[in-house]
Amino acid sequence: MATIKRVAEAAGVSTATVSRVLANGPHVRPEVRARVLAAVEALDYRPNLVARSLRSQRSSTIGLIVSDIRNPFFTAISRAVEDAAYEAGYTVLLCNTDENPEKEAIYLQLMRDANVAGVIFSPTRQTSVMLTTMKFNFPIVIIDRSVPDAPMDSVLLDNFEAAYQLTRHLIDQGYRRIAGIFGVMSTTGRERRRGFEEALRESDIPLIPELVCFVPARPEDGKEATMRLLAQTPRPEALLASNALLAEGALAAIRQSGLAIPDDIALASFDETPWTALVEPPLTLIAQPTHDIGATATDLLLKRLDDPKRSIRRVILKGSLMARGSTTPISDRPKPNARARTAPR
Amino acid sequence: MATIKRVAEAAGVSTATVSRVLANGPHVRPEVRARVLAAVEALDYRPNLVARSLRSQRSSTIGLIVSDIRNPFFTAISRAVEDAAYEAGYTVLLCNTDENPEKEAIYLQLMRDANVAGVIFSPTRQTSVMLTTMKFNFPIVIIDRSVPDAPMDSVLLDNFEAAYQLTRHLIDQGYRRIAGIFGVMSTTGRERRRGFEEALRESDIPLIPELVCFVPARPEDGKEATMRLLAQTPRPEALLASNALLAEGALAAIRQSGLAIPDDIALASFDETPWTALVEPPLTLIAQPTHDIGATATDLLLKRLDDPKRSIRRVILKGSLMARGSTTPISDRPKPNARARTAPR
């Protein structure tokens, strides 16, 4: 394992000069530069990043703190972040918090200890309120969640609008008794609920509290909540799931109950995943530009690293409604007593 | 940002003593220990991991190098690795290689530069053969792939057996003309092909080269390969996909072709994912103990860190066959001209 010292010896220069050459620094005679480069080559020298980081108090690692990498939304984002980081010569430290504020705190600490260059973070509501009061020695970019007055860059979906649009779609299709399952730990769930309610209100559809659930964003919880919703009488005509994990649970519950989609109950969700187009019927949903979110977040972080005093940016991306088979218009459905009225095909 | 020096001053001891206390070292008077701990508390001191790593030449980061985090198999493994690492006080550096040997080399280099404690790695065939000749200053645990004579721990599925069992299942269900799509870059694909062929041979079913494809393990490629297979006459009766990404593509292709599963073509795959039980019909597959694989790999790595000269271990796990609707017996199928002979339900 060659060190800078050995390279310096081999090239007949000081370590300072080697360092300069490696940093592409100015004030080095081309001839000397060539000699150093040759020595680097010959010894297969690679700078020790740990030493570099200790000395320069900077590093080429960025932290990515998400609640669960198994959530397809975060999986896609991680991939995008990793790709963008790689391009820029950075590596990614990945952490899962399970939406657990304690783990969030621990990992944030760890980021400090590990001297990361910066962090991309998707905090729980609980942590977001702390975030403004805490001091970090690295920049943070918030993704997916909103942290109102935080002095940090963020990139997120227009959740209110997206949920409004999705709910509106359900209403337009003729559904009235619409249930919603939202993630309880995130601001995202709240915002989507607001969009959901706004659409209902606008159409003078009464809000039925029993039809709105806030649960942890996990398939089990989504399933359980759906089971409870399905047990109500009258049964909801449609169900909106606030993310892919909840939708997964909802679908499992509907299947287990032997109900047909959309005839017995329509289903709409957030997040395009590998399976949403493969199930029968394919799911109507709001697709988030996950790759874009990850790439943008990384870009914001790197830009801020470059210029710590640039103005704070908040990037809001739009989701796109993918209307598919799980929410076909109510009137098109061959109802037992309406079949005669419905044109064939 | 308190340093060990300040803590030492505050506690009225030397930095060495602080270090000892922090390392839970022996030979420290309880009274002094208490004083140090108090100072640590008071100053909210946290050791700088970078400095620690530089000095001790060890670190608490483990590298995880997979081909694509979006592959549900690797997603699940990453999660398990991260959990186990967290438990043990380690963090995870995540890297995607896209089965690209160049990227594999770069990341392996990077691991060296970053001074990681160890690496969990799923190499391409191409890299695996190099692996034995390369020297690393950290232990590597191989997952998913096999590296025959490598002096390193590994944990993988009994791929031959699993593929044999899955193919055997198809044969038992009455299928004869069986196609297979395998990943081209991994040893895993090869081994599964061998199990596949062995099962066919054993049943005296002729091997038809046109029915075996090796493609990159991506949905697009799986779809394309399936399209080609479906275009053949006679069409295959069943299709075996060697992993979840290929199965995703295969399913998309079958859907797009307007074919029914299993009536027109049966489908069997590897890897339990969120969607395999949600599609209609649910997919028959070999479920891999992903969490177990990740946890075991991490365990092997930590154990080796603890004792570098312990004997090399190769952990082989068994997959479990989940027989479901996508491969129901051929004779049970209500065929147009057989319906009369088939007992209802």
Next chain:
DNA sequence: CTGAAAGCGCTAACAA
């Protein structure tokens, strides 16, 4: 344009 020297914050001999 180049080198000497001073650390970054920590650990680990070695002394005391």
Next chain:
DNA sequence: TTGTTAGCGCTTTCAG
């Protein structure tokens, strides 16, 4: 039991 000291490998003033 504790302190002194010498670095880990690198970057970065400051001189020359």
